[in-house]
Amino acid sequence: xxxxxxxxxxxxxxxxxxxxxxxxxxxxxxxxxxxxxxxxxxxxxxxxxxxxxxxxxxxxxxxxxxxxxxxxxxxxxxxxxxxxxxxxxxxxxxxxxxxxxxxxxxxxxxxxxxxxxxxxxxxxxxxxxxxxxxxxxxxxxxxxxxxxxxxxxxxxxxxxxxxxxxxxxxxxxxxxxxxxxxxxxxxxxxxxxxxxxxxxxxxxxxxxxxxxxxxxxxxxxxxxxxxxxxxxxxxxxxxxxxxxxxxxxxxxxxxxxxxxxx
Numbered sequence: 223x224x225x226x227x228x229x230x231x232x233x234x235x236x237x238x239x240x241x242x243x244x245x246x247x248x249x250x251x252x253x254x255x256x257x258x259x260x261x262x263x264x265x266x267x268x269x270x271x272x273x274x275x276x277x278x279x280x281x282x283x284x285x286x287x288x289x290x291x292x293x294x295x296x297x298x299x300x301x302x303x304x305x306x307x308x309x310x311x312x313x314x315x316x317x318x319x320x321x322x323x324x325x326x327x328x329x330x331x332x333x334x335x336x337x338x339x340x341x342x343x344x345x346x347x348x349x350x351x352x353x354x355x356x357x358x359x360x361x362x363x364x365x366x367x368x369x370x371x372x373x374x375x376x377x378x379x380x381x382x383x384x385x386x387x388x389x390x391x392x393x394x395x396x397x398x399x400x401x402x403x404x405x406x407x408x409x410x411x412x413x414x415x416x417x418x419x420x421x422x423x424x425x426x427x428x429x430x431x432x433x434x435x436x437x438x439x440x441x442x443x444x445x446x447x448x449x450x451x452x453x454x455x456x457x458x459x460x461x462x463x464x465x466x467x468x469x470x471x472x473x474x475x476x477x478x479x480x481x482x483x484x
Contacts, residue, residue, distance in 0.1 A: 240312065240326040242271045245333065246358035250309065257309045266301040268361065270313065271328045272372050275321035284368045330360065330376070337383045343390070381407050381414060388420045397428050412444055419457055426464045434461060 243249040248264050250257040259267065265285055270276065276284075282294035289297070302320065305313045314323035360373050384407035392400035404420040411417065418441035425434035438453075438461050445453050 238309075238311075238324055240309070240324045242267065242326050242328045244268055244271060244328065244330050244361055246362070248361060248364075250312075252309050252312075259308055260304060262297060262301045263304040263308070265364075265366065266298070266313065267305060267322075269368065270320065270322050271326065272330060275319050278315065278318050278320055281320050285366075287367070333376075334379065337379050340383050340390070341386050377410070381410055381417065384410070385416055385420050388424065392424050392427055397424055400424050413448060415441070415445075415453055415457070418444075418453070419460070422457065422461065426461075431464070434464070 238252050239254070241249075241251045248268060250259065250267060262285070266281075269281065269284060278295065278298060279291070282291070282298040285301070286294035286297045298320070302313050302315055309324075311323045312326075314321060360376055361369060384403050388400045388404040388407070390400075391397075391403060401421065401424050404417060404424055407414065407417040408421060418437065422434045422437045422441070425431075425437055438457060441453050441457065445451055
Protein backbone atom coordinates (compact mmCIF):
# COMPACT_ATOMS: atom_id res chain seq x y z
CA UNK A 223 0.00 0.00 0.00
CA UNK A 224 1.10 3.60 -0.73
CA UNK A 225 -0.23 6.88 0.64
CA UNK A 226 -1.72 9.72 -1.43
CA UNK A 227 -3.34 12.76 0.30
CA UNK A 228 -3.73 10.75 3.47
CA UNK A 229 -5.34 7.80 1.64
CA UNK A 230 -3.57 4.43 1.44
CA UNK A 231 -3.50 3.20 -2.16
CA UNK A 232 -2.62 -0.25 -3.42
CA UNK A 233 1.09 -0.59 -4.26
CA UNK A 234 2.77 -2.92 -6.73
CA UNK A 235 2.44 -6.59 -5.79
CA UNK A 236 5.62 -8.46 -5.02
CA UNK A 237 6.60 -11.17 -7.49
CA UNK A 238 5.75 -14.57 -5.99
CA UNK A 239 8.63 -16.85 -5.06
CA UNK A 240 8.00 -20.17 -6.78
CA UNK A 241 9.83 -23.45 -6.24
CA UNK A 242 9.23 -26.68 -8.18
CA UNK A 243 10.51 -30.03 -6.96
CA UNK A 244 10.82 -32.87 -9.46
CA UNK A 245 13.43 -35.06 -7.77
CA UNK A 246 11.47 -37.49 -5.66
CA UNK A 247 7.84 -36.53 -5.11
CA UNK A 248 6.41 -33.69 -7.20
CA UNK A 249 5.80 -30.47 -5.27
CA UNK A 250 5.13 -26.80 -6.00
CA UNK A 251 5.40 -24.01 -3.48
CA UNK A 252 4.47 -20.35 -3.90
CA UNK A 253 5.85 -17.99 -1.26
CA UNK A 254 6.62 -21.01 0.90
CA UNK A 255 3.10 -22.43 0.76
CA UNK A 256 2.43 -25.79 -0.93
CA UNK A 257 0.17 -25.74 -3.97
CA UNK A 258 -2.15 -28.72 -4.54
CA UNK A 259 -2.58 -29.68 -8.20
CA UNK A 260 -4.44 -32.55 -9.87
CA UNK A 261 -2.40 -35.14 -11.77
CA UNK A 262 -2.81 -33.60 -15.23
CA UNK A 263 -1.85 -30.16 -13.99
CA UNK A 264 1.19 -31.58 -12.20
CA UNK A 265 2.42 -33.13 -15.43
CA UNK A 266 1.90 -29.89 -17.30
CA UNK A 267 4.01 -27.95 -14.79
CA UNK A 268 6.68 -30.67 -14.66
CA UNK A 269 7.11 -30.83 -18.43
CA UNK A 270 7.38 -27.04 -18.74
CA UNK A 271 9.86 -26.92 -15.86
CA UNK A 272 12.04 -29.52 -17.60
CA UNK A 273 11.79 -28.41 -21.23
CA UNK A 274 10.79 -24.75 -21.11
CA UNK A 275 8.47 -23.07 -23.60
CA UNK A 276 6.71 -25.58 -25.83
CA UNK A 277 4.20 -25.38 -28.68
CA UNK A 278 0.59 -26.08 -27.70
CA UNK A 279 0.12 -29.00 -30.09
CA UNK A 280 3.43 -30.57 -29.12
CA UNK A 281 2.67 -30.16 -25.42
CA UNK A 282 -0.82 -31.61 -25.74
CA UNK A 283 0.50 -34.56 -27.73
CA UNK A 284 3.15 -35.37 -25.15
CA UNK A 285 0.85 -35.14 -22.15
CA UNK A 286 -2.26 -36.75 -23.65
CA UNK A 287 -0.80 -39.03 -26.30
CA UNK A 288 -3.53 -41.64 -25.99
CA UNK A 289 -6.35 -39.46 -27.28
CA UNK A 290 -7.29 -37.36 -30.32
CA UNK A 291 -5.67 -34.01 -30.96
CA UNK A 292 -8.96 -32.23 -30.27
CA UNK A 293 -9.34 -33.90 -26.87
CA UNK A 294 -5.67 -33.39 -26.04
CA UNK A 295 -5.91 -29.65 -26.71
CA UNK A 296 -9.08 -29.45 -24.63
CA UNK A 297 -7.30 -31.24 -21.78
CA UNK A 298 -4.40 -28.81 -22.12
CA UNK A 299 -6.73 -25.82 -21.79
CA UNK A 300 -8.27 -27.37 -18.70
CA UNK A 301 -4.82 -28.09 -17.27
CA UNK A 302 -3.66 -24.49 -17.76
CA UNK A 303 -6.85 -23.20 -16.10
CA UNK A 304 -6.43 -25.53 -13.12
CA UNK A 305 -2.80 -24.57 -12.60
CA UNK A 306 -3.62 -20.87 -12.66
CA UNK A 307 -6.56 -21.33 -10.33
CA UNK A 308 -4.16 -22.72 -7.74
CA UNK A 309 -1.16 -20.52 -8.61
CA UNK A 310 -2.21 -17.47 -10.64
CA UNK A 311 0.12 -16.69 -13.53
CA UNK A 312 2.25 -19.82 -13.18
CA UNK A 313 1.49 -20.99 -16.73
CA UNK A 314 0.88 -18.68 -19.66
CA UNK A 315 -0.18 -19.42 -23.21
CA UNK A 316 0.12 -17.02 -26.14
CA UNK A 317 0.61 -17.31 -29.91
CA UNK A 318 0.58 -21.09 -29.79
CA UNK A 319 3.31 -21.28 -27.12
CA UNK A 320 2.94 -22.41 -23.50
CA UNK A 321 5.51 -21.65 -20.81
CA UNK A 322 5.94 -20.90 -17.14
CA UNK A 323 4.81 -17.34 -16.52
CA UNK A 324 6.66 -16.94 -13.22
CA UNK A 325 10.35 -17.40 -12.56
CA UNK A 326 10.69 -20.62 -10.63
CA UNK A 327 13.49 -22.28 -8.70
CA UNK A 328 13.53 -25.81 -10.16
CA UNK A 329 15.56 -28.44 -8.31
CA UNK A 330 16.57 -30.21 -11.53
CA UNK A 331 17.95 -26.94 -12.93
CA UNK A 332 19.95 -26.36 -9.75
CA UNK A 333 21.27 -29.91 -9.94
CA UNK A 334 22.37 -29.51 -13.55
CA UNK A 335 24.08 -26.18 -12.81
CA UNK A 336 26.01 -27.76 -9.93
CA UNK A 337 26.98 -30.73 -12.06
CA UNK A 338 28.27 -28.50 -14.84
CA UNK A 339 30.42 -26.64 -12.32
CA UNK A 340 32.05 -29.94 -11.34
CA UNK A 341 32.54 -30.99 -14.97
CA UNK A 342 34.02 -27.60 -15.92
CA UNK A 343 36.22 -27.50 -12.84
CA UNK A 344 34.77 -24.13 -11.79
CA UNK A 345 33.86 -25.11 -8.23
CA UNK A 346 36.35 -24.69 -5.40
CA UNK A 347 34.57 -27.13 -3.12
CA UNK A 348 35.26 -30.85 -3.10
CA UNK A 349 32.50 -32.76 -4.82
CA UNK A 350 30.57 -35.04 -2.48
CA UNK A 351 30.72 -38.79 -3.03
CA UNK A 352 27.56 -38.81 -5.15
CA UNK A 353 28.95 -36.00 -7.28
CA UNK A 354 26.22 -33.63 -6.19
CA UNK A 355 23.85 -35.50 -8.44
CA UNK A 356 21.68 -37.84 -6.45
CA UNK A 357 19.14 -36.22 -4.12
CA UNK A 358 16.44 -38.37 -5.71
CA UNK A 359 15.24 -39.92 -8.93
CA UNK A 360 13.26 -37.86 -11.39
CA UNK A 361 9.57 -38.35 -10.53
CA UNK A 362 10.05 -42.07 -9.79
CA UNK A 363 6.34 -42.83 -9.40
CA UNK A 364 5.42 -41.52 -12.86
CA UNK A 365 5.49 -43.80 -15.92
CA UNK A 366 5.03 -41.16 -18.63
CA UNK A 367 7.07 -41.99 -21.77
CA UNK A 368 8.19 -38.36 -22.22
CA UNK A 369 10.18 -38.68 -18.97
CA UNK A 370 12.43 -41.44 -20.37
CA UNK A 371 14.76 -39.06 -22.19
CA UNK A 372 14.92 -36.70 -19.21
CA UNK A 373 15.80 -39.55 -16.84
CA UNK A 374 18.51 -40.83 -19.19
CA UNK A 375 19.94 -37.31 -19.44
CA UNK A 376 20.25 -37.03 -15.65
CA UNK A 377 21.61 -40.57 -15.38
CA UNK A 378 24.40 -39.88 -17.85
CA UNK A 379 25.14 -36.53 -16.23
CA UNK A 380 25.45 -38.21 -12.83
CA UNK A 381 27.89 -40.78 -14.19
CA UNK A 382 30.09 -38.13 -15.80
CA UNK A 383 30.06 -36.05 -12.61
CA UNK A 384 30.98 -39.03 -10.45
CA UNK A 385 33.94 -39.80 -12.69
CA UNK A 386 35.01 -36.15 -12.82
CA UNK A 387 34.72 -35.89 -9.04
CA UNK A 388 36.84 -39.02 -8.67
CA UNK A 389 39.55 -37.45 -10.81
CA UNK A 390 39.47 -34.14 -8.93
CA UNK A 391 39.57 -35.80 -5.52
CA UNK A 392 42.40 -38.14 -6.52
CA UNK A 393 44.47 -35.26 -7.88
CA UNK A 394 44.15 -33.62 -4.47
CA UNK A 395 45.27 -36.79 -2.73
CA UNK A 396 41.85 -37.74 -1.34
CA UNK A 397 42.05 -41.29 -2.62
CA UNK A 398 39.41 -42.76 -0.33
CA UNK A 399 36.79 -40.24 -1.41
CA UNK A 400 37.92 -40.57 -5.01
CA UNK A 401 37.43 -44.31 -4.88
CA UNK A 402 33.97 -43.92 -3.33
CA UNK A 403 32.97 -41.64 -6.19
CA UNK A 404 34.36 -43.98 -8.86
CA UNK A 405 32.69 -47.01 -7.27
CA UNK A 406 29.39 -45.13 -7.13
CA UNK A 407 29.62 -44.66 -10.90
CA UNK A 408 30.39 -48.35 -11.27
CA UNK A 409 27.39 -49.35 -9.16
CA UNK A 410 25.18 -47.15 -11.31
CA UNK A 411 26.43 -48.82 -14.51
CA UNK A 412 28.78 -51.80 -14.24
CA UNK A 413 29.14 -51.96 -18.04
CA UNK A 414 30.68 -48.47 -18.20
CA UNK A 415 34.32 -48.93 -19.09
CA UNK A 416 35.32 -45.41 -18.06
CA UNK A 417 34.08 -46.13 -14.53
CA UNK A 418 36.15 -49.32 -14.36
CA UNK A 419 39.12 -47.35 -15.67
CA UNK A 420 38.67 -44.70 -12.97
CA UNK A 421 38.66 -47.34 -10.22
CA UNK A 422 41.78 -49.02 -11.59
CA UNK A 423 43.63 -45.74 -12.01
CA UNK A 424 42.95 -44.70 -8.41
CA UNK A 425 44.30 -48.00 -7.10
CA UNK A 426 47.40 -47.51 -9.23
CA UNK A 427 47.83 -43.94 -8.02
CA UNK A 428 47.97 -45.27 -4.46
CA UNK A 429 50.43 -47.96 -5.46
CA UNK A 430 47.91 -50.75 -4.81
CA UNK A 431 48.78 -52.91 -7.80
CA UNK A 432 47.03 -56.02 -6.44
CA UNK A 433 43.79 -54.05 -5.99
CA UNK A 434 44.15 -52.67 -9.52
CA UNK A 435 44.56 -56.20 -10.88
CA UNK A 436 41.45 -57.38 -9.05
CA UNK A 437 39.51 -54.41 -10.40
CA UNK A 438 40.69 -55.25 -13.91
CA UNK A 439 39.70 -58.90 -13.50
CA UNK A 440 36.22 -57.81 -12.40
CA UNK A 441 35.95 -55.51 -15.43
CA UNK A 442 37.00 -58.28 -17.82
CA UNK A 443 34.69 -60.88 -16.25
CA UNK A 444 31.73 -58.49 -16.33
CA UNK A 445 32.28 -57.57 -19.98
CA UNK A 446 32.76 -61.16 -21.11
CA UNK A 447 29.74 -62.49 -19.21
CA UNK A 448 27.36 -59.62 -20.01
CA UNK A 449 28.49 -58.48 -23.46
CA UNK A 450 30.56 -61.32 -24.80
CA UNK A 451 33.49 -59.01 -25.47
CA UNK A 452 36.79 -58.09 -23.88
CA UNK A 453 37.41 -54.63 -22.42
CA UNK A 454 39.40 -52.31 -24.65
CA UNK A 455 43.12 -52.90 -24.84
CA UNK A 456 43.70 -49.48 -23.27
CA UNK A 457 42.90 -50.75 -19.76
CA UNK A 458 45.18 -53.79 -20.03
CA UNK A 459 47.95 -51.64 -21.48
CA UNK A 460 47.55 -49.11 -18.69
CA UNK A 461 47.82 -51.82 -16.06
CA UNK A 462 50.84 -53.42 -17.73
CA UNK A 463 52.56 -50.07 -18.12
CA UNK A 464 51.96 -49.07 -14.52
CA UNK A 465 53.31 -52.29 -13.09
CA UNK A 466 56.58 -51.61 -14.93
CA UNK A 467 56.83 -48.01 -13.72
CA UNK A 468 58.12 -46.73 -10.41
CA UNK A 469 55.42 -46.06 -7.77
CA UNK A 470 55.84 -42.31 -8.01
CA UNK A 471 54.93 -42.30 -11.70
CA UNK A 472 51.39 -43.51 -11.18
CA UNK A 473 49.90 -40.15 -10.29
CA UNK A 474 50.74 -38.73 -13.68
CA UNK A 475 48.96 -41.62 -15.34
CA UNK A 476 45.89 -41.07 -13.16
CA UNK A 477 45.32 -37.64 -14.67
CA UNK A 478 45.50 -38.96 -18.22
CA UNK A 479 43.27 -41.96 -17.53
CA UNK A 480 40.46 -40.13 -15.74
CA UNK A 481 40.35 -37.48 -18.43
CA UNK A 482 40.28 -39.90 -21.38
CA UNK A 483 37.14 -40.72 -23.30
CA UNK A 484 35.14 -43.91 -22.59
